[in-house]
Amino acid sequence: MNFLLSMDYLCPKLEVKDMMELLICEDEFRQKQHEAMVEMLEKGELTTGRGLNQESSLARPGATRWGSHHTTIIRILSMWSPTIQVLDNIFDDGTDLKSRGSASSLVDKMESYQFVFIAQLMKKILGLTNILSHFLQQKDQNILEAVSLVKSTKAKFQDLRESGWDGLLEDVSSFCVKNKIDILNMEETNHRSRRVRHPVTNYHHFRVDIFCQVIDQISLEMENRFSESNTELLSCLACLDPRDKFSNFCESKLLNLAELYSCDFSSVDRMEVKEQLQVWIYEMRTNELFSDIQTIGEVCKKMVELKVHNSFHLIYRLIELTLVLPVATATVERAFSAMNIIKTDLRNKMGDDYLTDCLVCYIDSDVFRSIDNETIMQHFQNMKTRRLDLPKLQS
Numbered sequence: 001m002n003f004l005l006s007m008d009y010l011c012p013k014l015e016v017k018d019m020m021e022l023l024i025c026e027d028e029f030r031q032k033q034h035e036a037m038v039e040m041l042e043k044g045e046l047t048t049g050r051g052l053n054q055e056s057s058l059a060r061p062g063a064t065r066w067g068s069h070h071t072t073i074i075r076i077l078s079m080w081s082p083t084i085q086v087l088d089n090i091f092d093d094g095t096d097l098k099s100r101g102s103a104s105s106l107v108d109k110m111e112s113y114q115f116v117f118i119a120q121l122m123k124k125i126l127g128l129t130n131i132l133s134h135f136l137q138q139k140d141q142n143i144l145e146a147v148s149l150v151k152s153t154k155a156k157f158q159d160l161r162e163s164g165w166d167g168l169l170e171d172v173s174s175f176c177v178k179n180k181i182d183i184l185n186m187e188e189t190n191h192r193s194r195r196v197r198h199p200v201t202n203y204h205h206f207r208v209d210i211f212c213q214v215i216d217q218i219s220l221e222m223e224n225r226f227s228e229s230n231t232e233l234l235s236c237l238a239c240l241d242p243r244d245k246f247s248n249f250c251e252s253k254l255l256n257l258a259e260l261y262s263c264d265f266s267s268v269d270r271m272e273v274k275e276q277l278q279v280w281i282y283e284m285r286t287n288e289l290f291s292d293i294q295t296i297g298e299v300c301k302k303m304v305e306l307k308v309h310n311s312f313h314l315i316y317r318l319i320e321l322t323l324v325l326p327v328a329t330a331t332v333e334r335a336f337s338a339m340n341i342i343k344t345d346l347r348n349k350m351g352d353d354y355l356t357d358c359l360v361c362y363i364d365s366d367v368f369r370s371i372d373n374e375t376i377m378q379h380f381q382n383m384k385t386r387r388l389d390l391p392k393l394q395s
Contacts, residue, residue, distance in 0.1 A: 069122075077175070081179070084107060084111070112181070118210065120172050121168060128156050128157060129153060131149065150231060151231070154223070154226070161219075184202045186206070187201055189201060190202045233257070236253045236254060236256055239257075242298070246281060254318060255273065255274060265314070273315070273318075280312045280315045296323060303319075342362055377390050378390075
C-alpha cells in the first residue's frame with residue numbers, strides 16, 4: 001500500500017516516465033556508474049567490502065507495484081551523476097530531435113532546487129509508508145500488528161510535519177552542494193507566475209504550499225482509510241486469531257463486533273452470542289484438534305470438518321465476516337492490475353461508472369461466465385419499457 005502516492009501525483013513535473021524511456025543506453029549508463037563509483041572510492045566517500053557497491057539500475061515505477069516508486073527515487077538520487085551524464089550525451093550525440101529535446105528538458109528540470117526538494121520529500125514520505133505497505137500485502141496478516149503499524153505511521157507523519165522541516169532542508173542543501181545545484185534563498189520572492197497578485201517567499205512556497213500540503217493531504221487520506229472506527233474493527237477481528245491458544249481473545253471486543261454488524265445479528269442473536277463465546281473459547285483451548293491451527297481460515301475449516309459450526313452458528317458467522325478482510329485487501333491490488341487491461345488507448349475516455357462496471361465484470365469473470373447471455377438480455381429488457389423487444393437467442 002504505498003497507498004495514494006505516486007510520482008505523477010506528488011510532482012507531475014518530474015516526468016519520470018520520459019526519463020525511463022530515454023535512459024535505454026544501458027551499457028553507457030553502467031559505464032558512467034562505474035566511473036562515478038571509482039571516483040568516490042578514490043576520494044574515500046565509499047567503503048569497500050564484499051557485497052558492497054554492487055551494480056544497479058534505475059527501477060521503472062509501476063502502476064501496480066506499490067513499492068516501486070520508493071526504489072526509483074532512491075536509485076535516482078544515488079545514481080544522480082551517471083543519470084545526468086547519460087542525458088547530456090543523448091542531447092549531444094542523439095540523432096532524434098525529440099529525444100534530444102526531452103533530454104535537455106529533463107536535465108534543466110532535474111538540476112533545479114524544486115526537483116531535488118520534492119525528490120527528497122518523496123523519499124521520506126515513501127520511506128514512512130513502505131513498511132506498512134509491504135505488511136498489508138502479506139497473505140498471512142497479523143491484524144494487531146497492522147493496527148500498531150497504522151498508528152505508528154500516523155504518528156511519524158505528524159512528527160515529520162512538526163519537526164522534519166529542518167532535517168529535510170539540510171538533506172536538500174547537502175545534495176545540492178554535492179551536485180553543484182543552485183540553492184535558493186528562502187527569504188527571496190518565489191517567481192512562479194506573473195499572474196500571482198501577491199507574491200510569496202520561497203520559504204512559504206516550499207514549506208506551506210508543498211511540504212505541509214502534501215503531508216496534510218496524505219495524513220487526511222490515511223485518516224479516512226484507517227479511521228478510529230476502522231482500527232477498532234480490526235482490533236475486534238484480531239480477537240479470533242488462533243495463535244498461542246487464542247491469546248488475543250477478548251469477549252467484549254467480539255460482542256462489539258456483533259454490534260457493528262447489527263444487520264447480520266439481531267438483538268436476540270447478540271444476547272445469545274455471549275453465552276456461545278464462553279463455551280466456544282473453552283472448546284478451542286482444550287480441544288487438541290485445534291492446538292496446531294495458525295489461521296482463522298483453518299479454524300473455520302476445522303469447525304466444518306468436525307460439524308461444530310452448527311452448534312456455534314453465531315461464532316461461525318463472526319468468523320465468516322472476519323475472513324472477508326483479506327479478500328478485500330487482495331481485491332484492491334487486483335483492480336489496479338485489471339485497470340491497465342480494461343482501460344486501453346481505444347477506451348481511454350470512458351466514464352468512471354462504466355470503467356467500474358467493466359472492472360467488476362473482468363475481476364469476477366468466473367461468476368459472469370456462469371450467467372448465460374439470454375438471462376442478461378432479458379434482464380436488460382425488463383429494466384424499463386423499450387420500443388422494441390430484443391429477440392431471443394437461438395440455442
